[in-house]
Amino acid sequence: TRQVEKIWIARPAHPFAGIFIHRGRVFVPVFNKGLHRLAGNEMVKASPQGWPKLAYINTAFSLSPSQTLLGTTNSQLYSFESQHLQALPLEAEAYLQENILTGGRDLPGPYFALATLTGGCLLLDKKNLAVAHTLSYQTGLPDDEVKALGPDQYGGLWLATEYGISRADLSLPIENFGDFPGLEGRITAVAWHQNTLYVGTTLGLFQLRPVKDPRQLITLVRQREEKLTEVKTTIDRTLLITKYEEISRTERLYRTIFGNPDQQKKAERLRKKEERRQERQDKRKSNLADTAKGLEDDPLTTTERSSSLTRERTEGPTQTETYYEYDGQKMSVRYALQSIPFVFEQVAAVKGKCNQILARGARLGVATNLGYFEIQDGQAAWLLRNQEVLDIWHNAQNQAYLATQAGLFFEADAGSGNFEKAEALRARLHSLAGQGKALWLGGEQEIYEIDLDAQGRPRQMRRYLLPDLAQKKIELAFFEQKPWVFAGRQVYGFDARADRWQLSRLPRWQNLAQVLIASDGKTWLQQSGQWRCLSAKAGESSRYLNLFEDLQGIYTDPNQHTWLITHQNLYRLRPLPAPIQARVFLFCYGPSRTGGENPCNRKTWSWTIRIMPFG
Structure with missing residues (x-):
């Protein structure tokens, strides 16, 4: 078994403020005395210029063979190289100051992780120290106080909180946009138009905007099973005004009579958490006062040997506790800006449930249950009223066609915004698809083909009845220059020679x-x-x-x-990254096993290998 060879005992007023290894050497910061290095049985002074004497080291890991990153309890980061200490400028410095740095780990790849007391975990880029990701309660962690963290060999980051252990897979190229505040209703459609994300829901149309002012935030903190609709920050506290998701009448009645057990448990959990936070804050203030009172001049010489195990001494190592400063008011604003960089804003001019969104050059078409809208240069116009529009299609000239419950509407001239109704077609339409001068429309048990003239106006219509598709939603799509009908798990193809639709039994549609x-x-x-x-x-x-x-x-x-x-x-x-392709050649030459000429001599085989990189 390994035995303890040496013990160094700290002075009462100068406790050890951490320990780290740099280039194979052990360094020990001493509170109010600077940095020391273990050299044999001695502790020699090695303080570089600018060493923080009144801070504890809570983070230390190597970024390179010659560089060690150090973090302190006052939430400062330093780069330590040999005898040189340099403060690192961070864009997240204010965030760390207000949420308290508690630890960190180097990660495989381009990032390193920093844990905080009240702000979750930050992933910083090693090259420019920019914040790449924020892992917090708002983005999925059970709690914002990260107690421990560490990577695994598969590229994941494990984070321990008071309520469990979570794993973040940093190699997955997937980002969650649904948790940004402001989005209401169930998502039905999405489109990217003029560098802006538009999302349609059952309650309207929303656009994603960067947060430039904390007052933009309608919602600040995500609550489980709740939707926060207003947050009002005051000097002393943050007031959360909540609006609950829709629940059944029976469940609402039970909650009215007996109360909501989930909310009661949550309130009790939050109350206990606030009590623990207040206890920690009081204790930190007490420790700070005791430490300041005990600061007296007690020189630690560079050649003085510390006590060994055999030395007759009754006093033990000084027990100290790391303390943190906490400012809840500042934290709320910084936390919001770091954890919530975007917010959804509703496009007030677009009314109704959104069924479809389609970008049409400089215009964005929006189909709702109240009509058809277009957005151009940030302005929305209501072009077709009192019609439930279910689908949109446009031809090569950006002339729009609308499938509605009352039939087909088409734009008289491309870009005019004036819509006319195809009087020959009054059936309820669910979908449409077109190619060239042919337009196909899906109704209820019926499919229509319309020929378009040179001006894009309906000219001739043919009707095909599919009684087998009763009570099924008909969707149309073009594939390999041919129209196809998808109805549930059935696929129909059009036989131009027989001029009819028939069930397709091609292997590509199986299962x-x-x-x-x-x-x-x-x-x-x-x-x-x-x-x-x-x-x-x-x-x-x-x-x-x-x-x-x-x-x-x-x-x-x-x-x-x-x-x-x-x-x-x-x-x-x-x-995803482009696949890596390589051509492999094999040339054969050599004697055969029987001593005769090898029939494979002077022949070459070649093949192509294809590798898909992940992440």
């Missing part, structure tokens, strides 16, 4: 479970538990889609980001 037709023109299929896109260009992203069990919509923006709509959230899948 079909779900179909999602995106506004960007892509069609996604879920078959045998796997997602794939009929467009080969998007096939590489499909493996990440299998992580979601309740996909409701998929959209790829012009920047090749894939947006995923689930039942309760919105995610963004970053573009």
